[in-house]
Amino acid sequence: MSLFINNKVEKTFFELSGIRRRWILVLFLLGFLTLIIRALYLQSVNKNFLQEKATATSNRVISLSADRGKITDRHGNILALSTPVFSVNANPKITKVKMSKEQRAQLESILKISSAEVDDKIFNSPKDNVYLKRHVPPSDAEQLKVLKIPGISFENDFQRFYPGGEVSANLVGFTNMENVGAEGIEKAQNSSLSGVAGRRKVLKDKLGRFVDDIDDIKLPQEGNDIRLSIDQRIQYLTYRELAKSIEDHKAQAGSAVVIDAKTGEILALANLPSYNPNNLNAGNGPTRNRAVTDVFEPGSTMKPFVVSAALDSGIVRPNQPIDISAGFMKIGSFTIHDAHAEPGRFSMTVSEVIAKSSNVGAARIGLMQDPKNLWGTLNKVGFGTRTNAGIPAEVSGALRNYKNWGVVGQATVSYGYGGINMTLLQLAQSYTVFANDGELKPITLYKRNEPVMGTKVFKKETVKTMVEMMEGVIEDGTGGNAKVKGYRVAGKTGTAEKIINGKYEKNKNIGSFVGLIPATNPRIIMAVMIDEPSVGSHFGGVVAAPVFSNVMAGAMKILNIPQDDKPQNKIPQQEKAEPKETI
Structure with a gap:
């Protein structure tokens, strides 16, 4: 107041x-x-x-797995896809107190985990959440859910499945436990296949059960599908026939590549040994893609390029005689010889040098050429550089600089020894020059929808002449086992000793063959390499050429390619051994 x-x-x-x-x-x-x-x-x-x-309750951010994209062949057949599975989690602080002995026994049985693993992950773990097991099949997860074990929870997940198994394993590859590409196309295209994971923030009760969403859900974005250039049917044929040759000749390994000669698309690429991508613990586990990681000296499959370079520059003609000195040639203290030398025969035509696979003849033709120009030709066809076909772990091989050749080096390179080595994929691509009027085509593992331009290496007339010479290899030379009924075939055999610790091993060889079919208008190129055949012959004409023949007989039907038969191109009645090609 x-x-x-x-x-x-x-x-x-x-x-x-x-x-x-x-x-x-x-x-x-x-x-x-x-x-x-x-x-x-x-x-x-x-x-x-x-x-x-x-x-009793806890907040947790759950990652929502994105569905990984599929990998398919050129026709949409599945090579890799994701299947739904579960990840089983446990809250050790709850589970070790609440889980009964009976529940524990059933848990171990369903998940196929040991008692020691349960002790380690649940009873001895200081963590609030642990993975008991990843990639659990839905049927097993349902059995486990019925038990209602306190603290056990489930997350949706994906696991990759490969329908082709070991047939395309080295090519397609596999993913790791986190669904990340670890090998092959799975690794090369991981960012595109993976998509973007989503996110969900949830409230969980003390039993590990989801109570409620406490934030907006960010949905995952699915990965992109990848379509390869592979034809699953030809891939299977290639793998089957390669496996047969390796088994028949007790070889250490082998590879094969099939290419569409016009588009540069790889239709098949197979390797042995292989592995099962659906069970990486089986056998010896994952193996490398030898067709792109392993290099070898090409041997006589090199000769068509050396001779074509000489034809292209006008140094030799098809019927021109070449001194073969009865199959022996000395350069200083170094000797080149033909194992199939004919006593008293001192010359062969250029065409016969290819058909009979003469090392001496090829060396003489190589030495007729300027080393810089010869090196330039070999470099143009891709030797010493990667193909960039889109396959992981590809190596470049080697092509020694012509300045370091010397006379001996230039002579040995001319028949595929010495300063040159390459992958089988490089060798297969190089032969596209003989199927496209002298143009080297870029190759790819992915399906093409548009034609591609190549690099001009030889004249059209040169290529026509060389294809005729390589038909002679099949008809009258070392490649008789490559014949395909109803079709003209052009190709070249090769046999080379392996280099072990810097020295050539006479008893360890690589047999190879590269062929074109149909010879009148080549549509398909196939290269085959058999590593260390030990039973029977080791020559390319015996161990590799039959693989070409058997695969191409099926491929011609699959691709519906018209025949260009001529009477003398018949299937041989018995194997024809190829003369040994050595230094």
Whole structure:
């Protein structure tokens, strides 16, 4: 209340009595005392209650796996796809307390995990969440859900499945446990195949069950599908016939490549040994893609390029005689010889040098040429550089600079030894010059929808002449086992000793063959390499040429390619051994 006296304001306040103040103070003290007593009770007497409440619910961010894109062949046949599976998780703090002995026994049985693993992941783990097992099949996950084990939860996941198994394993590759590409196309195209994972923030109860979403769900974005140039049917044929030759000749390994000669698309690429990408623990596990990682000296498959370079520049003619010195040629202290030398025969035509695979003849033709020009031709057809076909781990091989050749080096390079080595894929691509009027085609593992331009290497007339010479290899030379009924075939055999610790090993050889079919208008190129055949012959005409014949007989029907038969191109009645090609 205010009173106005002499224009001054005076204020009067009501004051509480002493008794009332004491009662209010007592009430405040009692309230604080109650809170203190309650806190002491909860912390000391009933702390388990608080801990259970704290763990009764928890927030967790769940990653939502994106469905990885499919890998298919050129016709859409599945080579790799994702199948739905589950990841089984556990909250050790809950599970080890709540899980009964019976539940534990069933858990171990269903997930096929040991008792020691359960101890390690649940009973001895300080973590709040652990993976018990990844990639659990839906049927097993359903059995486990029925048990309702406290603290056990499930997450949707994906696992890759490869219908082709080991037939295309080295090519397609595989993913790791996190669904990330680890080998092959799975690795090369991982970013495109993977998509983008989503996110879900959830509330979980003490049993590990989802209670509610507590934030907006970010949906995953599916990965892109990848279509390869491979034809699954030809891939299977190639793998089957390659495996047969390796088994028949007890070889260490082998590779084969089939290319569409006009488009540069790889129709098949097979390697042995292979592995099962659906079970990486089987056998010896993953193996390398030898067709792009392993290099070898090409031997006589090199000769068509050396002779074509000489034809192209007008140095030699097809019927021109070449001195072969009865199959022996000395350069200083170095000797080149033909194992099939005919006593008293001192010359062969250029065409016969190719058909009979004469090392001496090829060396003489190579030495007729300017080393810089010869090196330039070999470089143009891709030797010493990667094909860039889109296959991981591809190596470039080697082509020694012509300045470091010397006379011996130039001579040995001319028949595929010495300063040159390459992958089988490089060798297969190089032969596209003989199927496209002298133009080297870029090759690819991915399906093409448009024609591609190549690099001009030889004249059209030169290529026509060389294809006729390589038909002679099949008709009258070392490649008789490559014949295909109803079709004219052109090709070249090769046999080379392997280099071990810097030295040539006479008893360890690589037999190879590269062929074109139909020879009148080549549509398909196939290169085959057999590594260390040990039973029967080791020559390319015996171990590799039959693979070409058997695969191409089926491929011509699959691709519906018209025959260009001529009477003398008949299937041989018995194997025809190729003369040995050595330094």
